[in-house]
Amino acid sequence: xxxxxxxxxxxxxxxxxxxxxxxxxxxxxxxxxxxxxxxxxxxxxxxxxxxxxxxxxxxxxxxxxxxxxxxxxxxxxxxxxxxxxxxxxxxxxxxxxxxxxxxxxxxxxxxxxxxxxxxxxxxxxxxxxxxxxxxxxxxxxxxxxxxxxxxxxxxxxxx
Amino acid sequence: xxxxxxxxxxxxxxxxxxxxxxxxxxxxxxxxxxxxxxxxxxxxxxxxxxxxxxxxxxxxxxxxxxxxxxxxxxxxxxxxxxxxxxxxxxxxxxxxxxxxxxxxxxxxxxxxxxxxxxxxxxxxxxxxxxxxxxxxxxxxxxxxxxxxxxxxxxxxxxxxxxxxxxxxxxxxxxxxxxxxxxxxxxxxxxxxxxxxxxxxxxxxxxxxxxxxxxxxxxxxxxxxxxxxxxxxxxxxxxxxxxxxxxxxxxxxxxxxxxxxxxxxxxxxxxxxxxxxxxxx
Numbered sequence: 001x002x003x004x005x006x007x008x009x010x011x012x013x014x015x016x017x018x019x020x021x022x023x024x025x026x027x028x029x030x031x032x033x034x035x036x037x038x039x040x041x042x043x044x045x046x047x048x049x050x051x052x053x054x055x056x057x058x059x060x061x062x063x064x065x066x067x068x069x070x071x072x073x074x075x076x077x078x079x080x081x082x083x084x085x086x087x088x089x090x091x092x093x094x095x096x097x098x099x100x101x102x103x104x105x106x107x108x109x110x111x112x113x114x115x116x117x118x119x120x121x122x123x124x125x126x127x128x129x130x131x132x133x134x135x136x137x138x139x140x141x142x143x144x145x146x147x148x149x150x151x152x153x154x155x156x157x158x159x
Numbered sequence: 160x161x162x163x164x165x166x167x168x169x170x171x172x173x174x175x176x177x178x179x180x181x182x183x184x185x186x187x188x189x190x191x192x193x194x195x196x197x198x199x200x201x202x203x204x205x206x207x208x209x210x211x212x213x214x215x216x217x218x219x220x221x222x223x224x225x226x227x228x229x230x231x232x233x234x235x236x237x238x239x240x241x242x243x244x245x246x247x248x249x250x251x252x253x254x255x256x257x258x259x260x261x262x263x264x265x266x267x268x269x270x271x272x273x274x275x276x277x278x279x280x281x282x283x284x285x286x287x288x289x290x291x292x293x294x295x296x297x298x299x300x301x302x303x304x305x306x307x308x309x310x311x312x313x314x315x316x317x318x319x320x321x322x323x324x325x326x327x328x329x330x331x332x333x334x335x336x337x338x339x340x341x342x343x344x345x346x347x348x349x350x351x352x353x354x355x356x357x358x359x360x361x362x363x364x365x366x367x368x369x370x371x372x373x374x375x376x377x378x379x380x381x382x383x384x385x386x387x388x389x390x391x392x393x394x395x396x397x398x399x400x401x402x403x404x405x406x407x408x409x410x411x412x413x414x415x416x417x418x419x420x421x422x423x424x425x426x427x428x429x430x431x432x433x434x435x436x437x438x439x
Contacts, residue, residue: 029244032371039370040424049249061367061419077247077364077371085250088205131221137213139225140256140272145236150244153237157286157373159427 024063024079026051029147031079033072037062044072049084203313205250208303211311211341212270218345219258219266219274226257226277234436238286239273239293245372248301255293263386266348267296269305281439282386286429287378289437290369295379298364304357305347309340355403362408363415370419375426380412 026047035042037059045067047053053074057064061076200208226232236255243253253271261278273296275289283289299305347353353361362379369376387405416422 027247027249029249031245038420039367039376040426075367075371077245077367080247085200085202085205087249088209088251130218132214132217133220134217136220136225136256137217140216140220140254143232143236143254145233145240147240147244150237150240154241154244154372156432157241157427157429159430 022055022081024053024055024065024074024081025083026053026074026078027080027084028078030151031074033065033067033074035072037064037073039075041073044070047074052083053079055079200250201313204311205313207311207313208306209251209270211306211309211344212268212272214337214341215268215344215348216270216272216274218341219268219272219348220256222349223258223260223274223276226259228257231280231436232257235275235280235289235293238290239297242290242294242297242368242372243271246297246301246368251300253297253300263390265292265296267299268344268348269300269303269311271300273297273300280437282389283382283433283437284385284430285378286433287369287375287427288382289433290372290374291365291376291379291382294365294368294372294374295361297368298361299353299357302357302360302364304353304361305344308347308354309344311340358403359408359411362412366412366415366421367419370421370424370426373426375428376416376421376424378428380409380416383409383412 026049029049031047032043033045033047035044053065055063055065056071059073062073063076063079064071064073232255235257239255240253243249248271251271253273255273255275257280258274258276260276261281262276263279263282265273265275265279267273273293275292275296279292280289283292305311352358365379366376369378383405387409
């Protein structure tokens with residue numbers, strides 16, 4: 001019975017032992033490794049997206065990671081157990097498909113309105129919520145801001 | 160004998176589970192449950208999310224025109240992208256646009272599309288407040304609230320999943336399904352609003368994101384308190400009814416700030432840079 005109890009305790013505590021040290025990946029473009037698990041503590045090092053780190057401990061929203069000769073803490077906001085994907089840029093072919101679909105959709109709204117016997121004014125009201133503005137969306141997507149410009153902007157956050 | 164064996168097993172199990180149970184006492188159990196995603200998205204899932212978000216965004220822009228001020232839109236993009244680069248979602252391009260509307264609100268669509276009204280910006284006093292509102296919207300996207308609710312997947316065969324399949328299909332039934340999902344999502348964003356738990360979850364992530372980026376985390380509750388005062392006497396238009404009661408949000412923010420040790424942080428508000436870029 002004693003043996004069974006020990007075996008059971010070992011099996012149940014196994015996941016905790018295994019999870020003590022694990023690999024995590026940096027997900028954000030640039031992340032700060034801090035000296036303690038608290039925002040505002042000293043920055044030990046900056047790491048970049050995709051870097052694979054060994055996590056040796058956890059503290060709520062913080063992961064303790066091994067560095068060459070020391071350790072530091074990373075916010076859970078910046079990491080994942082899976083390697084990050086490449087950033088998706090504009091998908092021009094998708095834009096065309098979406099716009100074609102929206103045209104078909106607008107036409108089906110008009111047909112439905114006609115079947116229901118709606119007058120022109122009622123038709124426009126019925127379809128006002130269906131209006132899609134792809135031209136403005138394209139303009140929004142055309143605003144290009146390079147990461148380097150954003151990093152420089154970030155460094156200028158001050159009172 | 161059997162009774163004793165069960166007793167022992169129960170005691171061992173209790174000892175093993177104790178740290179987990181104790182962890183939930185401070186209210187952080189929910190955070191622990193999704194601290195890190197245990198599932199990973201595929202390329203198709205992210206494509207589907209972007210396509211769905213693009214269609215929703217075109218509908219939002221069909222309702223409200225863009226505020227035509229190139230410099231202001233560029234500045235809002237710099238603030239928003241600073242937060243996005245500090246988030247855990249670098250797989251999508253975050254984009255920000257100012258809407259020409261005087262009421263106070265902001266919207267986010269899957270795939271990284273974020274909108275803020277000029278009215279919301281006019282009620283702000285510094286850059287950290289702008290960052291706070293954008294951080295809340297970024298959090299809806301990083302936590303995938305819409306994606307999870309509408310089960311947006313690239314390949315699965317469920318009602319609204321398989322967006323690629325629906326989009327590529329020439330069948331009107333498939334297109335109708337896709338359009339229906341978009342209708343429901345737009346209705347949710349513009350009228351009904353997110354679930355209260357999703358809103359509060361976004362507030363929590365927003366505070367962490369602000370601190371991670373280097374902005375004053377108390378900016379969100381400061382802004383909420385101000386707009387609560389200024390909108391008290393106004394009759395709420397439909398577009399404003401998309402968040403939980405402000406008092407509840409402010410109370411929850413206070414608790415989160417204490418729990419995350421953010422109370423005494425002296426992070427910048429960046430007031431002068433805000434005043435240089437935003438003309439009221």
